[in-house]
Amino acid sequence: MKLTILGCYSATPRVLTNPTAQVLEIKNHMFLIDCGEGTQVQLRKHKIKFNRIKHIFISHLHGDHFFGLAGLISTFRLLGRETDLHIFGPKGIKEIITLQMKLADSWTNYKLVFHELTSEDSKLIYDDEDLEVYTIPLKHRVYTNGFLFKEKEGDRKLDINAVETHKINIAYYRKLKQGFDVKNDEGKLIKNSVVTKPGTKPMSYAFCSDTAFHESIVTVIKNTDVLYHESTFLEQHEKLADPTKHSTAKQAATIAKMAQVKTLILGHYSTRYDNLNDFKTEAQTIFKNVKLAKDGKVFEFI
Amino acid sequence: MKLTILGCYSATPRVLTNPTAQVLEIKNHMFLIDCGEGTQVQLRKHKIKFNRIKHIFISHLHGDHFFGLAGLISTFRLLGRETDLHIFGPKGIKEIITLQMKLADSWTNYKLVFHELTSEDSKLIYDDEDLEVYTIPLKHRVYTNGFLFKEKEGDRKLDINAVETHKINIAYYRKLKQGFDVKNDEGKLIKNSVVTKPGTKPMSYAFCSDTAFHESIVTVIKNTDVLYHESTFLEQHEKLADPTKHSTAKQAATIAKMAQVKTLILGHYSTRYDNLNDFKTEAQTIFKNVKLAKDGKVFEFI
Numbered sequence: 263m264k265l266t267i268l269g270c271y272s273a274t275p276r277v278l279t280n281p282t283a284q285v286l287e288i289k290n291h292m293f294l295i296d297c298g299e300g301t302q303v304q305l306r307k308h309k310i311k312f313n314r315i316k317h318i319f320i321s322h323l324h325g326d327h328f329f330g331l332a333g334l335i336s337t338f339r340l341l342g343r344e345t346d347l348h349i350f351g352p353k354g355i356k357e358i359i360t361l362q363m364k365l366a367d368s369w370t371n372y373k374l375v376f377h378e379l380t381s382e383d384s385k386l387i388y389d390d391e392d393l394e395v396y397t398i399p400l401k402h403r404v405y406t407n408g409f410l411f412k413e414k415e416g417d418r419k420l421d422i423n424a425v426e427t428h429k430i431n432i433a434y435y436r437k438l439k440q441g442f443d444v445k446n447d448e449g450k451l452i453k454n455s456v457v458t459k460p461g462t463k464p465m466s467y468a469f470c471s472d473t474a475f476h477e478s479i480v481t482v483i484k485n486t487d488v489l490y491h492e493s494t495f496l497e498q499h500e501k502l503a504d505p506t507k508h509s510t511a512k513q514a515a516t517i518a519k520m521a522q523v524k525t526l527i528l529g530h531y532s533t534r535y536d537n538l539n540d541f542k543t544e545a546q547t548i549f550k551n552v553k554l555a556k557d558g559k560v561f562e563f564i
Numbered sequence: 565m566k567l568t569i570l571g572c573y574s575a576t577p578r579v580l581t582n583p584t585a586q587v588l589e590i591k592n593h594m595f596l597i598d599c600g601e602g603t604q605v606q607l608r609k610h611k612i613k614f615n616r617i618k619h620i621f622i623s624h625l626h627g628d629h630f631f632g633l634a635g636l637i638s639t640f641r642l643l644g645r646e647t648d649l650h651i652f653g654p655k656g657i658k659e660i661i662t663l664q665m666k667l668a669d670s671w672t673n674y675k676l677v678f679h680e681l682t683s684e685d686s687k688l689i690y691d692d693e694d695l696e697v698y699t700i701p702l703k704h705r706v707y708t709n710g711f712l713f714k715e716k717e718g719d720r721k722l723d724i725n726a727v728e729t730h731k732i733n734i735a736y737y738r739k740l741k742q743g744f745d746v747k748n749d750e751g752k753l754i755k756n757s758v759v760t761k762p763g764t765k766p767m768s769y770a771f772c773s774d775t776a777f778h779e780s781i782v783t784v785i786k787n788t789d790v791l792y793h794e795s796t797f798l799e800q801h802e803k804l805a806d807p808t809k810h811s812t813a814k815q816a817a818t819i820a821k822m823a824q825v826k827t828l829i830l831g832h833y834s835t836r837y838d839n840l841n842d843f844k845t846e847a848q849t850i851f852k853n854v855k856l857a858k859d860g861k862v863f864e865f866i
Binding site: 273274275276277299300302303306307323324325329330332333336337340341352354355357358361362365366367368403404 | 626
């Protein structure tokens with residue numbers, strides 16, 4: 263599982279800081295999460311192949327999270343894309359993108375599939391052989407979802423020596439990988455655990471931005487491997503966090519602790535702060551394993 | 565008159581090239597012309613004060629000319645802008661910007677005034693003491709206008725020696741500057757031209773992008789000092805220019821020659837070309853005084 267931060271600052275794009283966008287590489291998928299202005303340039307800068315992006319997840323319709331979407335869709339068209347593009351985002355996202363295409367009289371050649379979100383509860387919105395994606399209802403000034411990406415339990419691995427010793431026919435290997443007990447050449451039932459080992463441990467990633475401190479997400483993201491939680495402010499500005507429905511570094515760490523995640527990544531910093539290390543120091547008073555998002559940073563998790 | 569090119573490439577923003585946006589400084593105004601994605605970052609990079617921009621002119625609703633507008637409007641709000649902002653552009657521009665503000669539940673504190681354009685003829689759309697702005701109807705795939713910025717004839721300058729020699733009372737100086745003949749202390753009529761000199765020569769700038777070769781603009785832009793005319797293609801790709809409703813460098817130069825402008829600036833280059841000098845060489849076979857737009861380039865005209 264690999265996470266590339268294209269932008270992790272709040273509010274407005276600047277010369278050296280980009281609004282929210284990130285690419286999650288998981289089980290051979292490349293998911294784009296949020297798409298602030300300038301995201302397509304960031305994708306180019308980090309040499310991410312446009313065609314590998316087939317699903318875009320938009321948390322909410324504030325500009326710093328989606329003003330790059332219309333341009334990206336339009337660039338895909340200009341480059342002759344043929345692959346379908348799925349867009350998950352709040353109700354209204356279809357209307358705004360369609361209106362822009364109508365006014366420009368520029369329609370995509372490829373299929374654009376909108377999955378508009380309206381539920382206030384966590385929902386399964388994507389499901390394939392390898393993974394599931396759930397919404398994480400957040401608490402912000404407008405309707406907002408985070409997203410939980412969960413790899414499925416993979417196949418078990420054959421212990422080739424044990425399989426041969428127990429004389430199991432090759433025709434049963436698939437069933438073994440799927441976890442079933444099988445009969446061997448002599449008609450004897452062989453316990454699965456005797457001839458297989460656990461497969462790769464499934465990973466999970468939760469993206470939570472933008473949001474105020476919101477305890478009810480804890481049940482949804484419980485035991486997640488990696489949590490990206492916004493921390494627009496430091497505790498010294500907690501009074502700003504409440505009315506703007508953002509979080510402090512300490513609040514993000516509190517959620518990480520309650521949900522017993524393994525790693526917390528902080529991001530969505532207000533540009534008022536010069537020293538990002540203050541976010542880490544503050545969060546670590548509550549939760550140990552804290553990392554700081556930075557534009558262009560790549561996190562690999564195994 | 566000063567022109568700052570923020571972006572002058574067609575189609576899609578890239579790491580080193582920006583879509584169309586430029587700032588015209590004229591008679592103490594700062595007019596923003598077009599606003600492709602990333603324009604607000606380009607404005608910051610070139611240290612242009614956001615608050616000095618009170619008028620934005622959008623040629624047409626293709627993304628590379630206006631996908632930066634919603635973000636700029638939103639950033640102005642976040643920075644606490646109070647000054648009115650006037651936006652001139654094709655009908656539909658108000659709907660799209662308003663819908664984005666509605667979905668984000670983020671309304672501007674400052675007054676946003678839309679001047680929607682629908683006419684197929686050149687119209688006076690801005691007029692003050694110092695200058696006028698006219699639309700230049702262009703020929704593109706969607707409804708598109710160029711813009712002609714014309715300084716007004718300034719006051720005449722007093723020839724102080726002549727004024728004293730002819731014994732003209734100070735009370736008449738204003739009338740003299742305005743070009744009137746006045747009576748002197750002895751009741752004798754003094755011809756204006758005897759005691760004044762012409763004021764500063766008024767300048768004019770025509771922005772024409774995007775457009776196919778379109779002869780009928782010549783009457784509108786006749787004798788303009790500076791013409792920015794798109795040249796998406798070189799003559800070798802003329803066959804692409806017609807269906808896409810763009811121009812070649814040679815066609816831009818032909819318009820410049822017919823309109824007898826003083827200077828032609830080329831821009832809106834397709835990113836397929838590596839060497840921009842080919843545009844200049846081609847145009848100069850028709851019209852001598854050709855300059856090339858480049859992102860970040862500043863032209864000063866006096």
